[in-house]
């Protein structure tokens with residue numbers, strides 16, 4: 001379990017790197033991490049998740065400028081989400097991890113990163129969608145619970161429905177409603193999760209998006225309907241819930257309908 005949390009934090013700090021560099025079109029691997037303010041290359045002991053932040057009291061060791069809080073929050077959220085996902089698995093909290101669990105953990109991190117990047121920049125980077133689609137490939141061989149034609153159907157529904165909505169929206173309103181990133185994302189997620197879960201996710205997404213707009217409004221931001229709302233975070237959350245609780249959500253939907 002400690003192993004899981006530690007790895008969750010480490011991957012979380014990698015998400016920070018990706019979050020900072022992708023929208024700026026910088027390489028995710030090449031230069032070592034440096035302070036965005038003074039540019040000093042950071043030593044390994046400055047980059048230990050959470051610990052370094054606490055030891056340095058949230059300031060750069062070299063120039064004393066405060067380190068943005070969201071670095072810490074992303075690391076902690078990733079570790080917490082990993083714990084949540086692993087706790088849902090029968091043997092999830094015991095080491096070694098199965099392929100199935102590893103794939104779920106990495107998928108969760110990808111969704112978290114999509115939500116944050118889309119929230120900040122209105123972009124869902126293609127490498128993330130490719131990464132999710134890439135997880136589906138070994139899954140097709142290793143997981144016999146989900147057959148490959150079921151995966152293809154999931155991708156067709158996931159991408160197709162959003163593409164259809166985007167097409168109608170463009171025809172009616174003559175502007176972009178749903179971005180290409182959202183469509184590609186749901187295509188990739190469908191490939192990984194299959195049609196049942198992706199349809200659950202798509203049913204859930206509008207409600208989550210509405211709830212998010214509601215929360216936004218309650219917090220005092222004035223609602224501006226002309227301003228675009230990033231749909232990625234709502235899609236990421238609904239896909240996460242559908243992937244984790246498809247049975248419960250399915251039963252609940254049917255109970256509401258009948």
Ligand SMILES: [Zn+2]
Nearest residue numbers: 035038060063
């Ligand atoms: Zn600095």
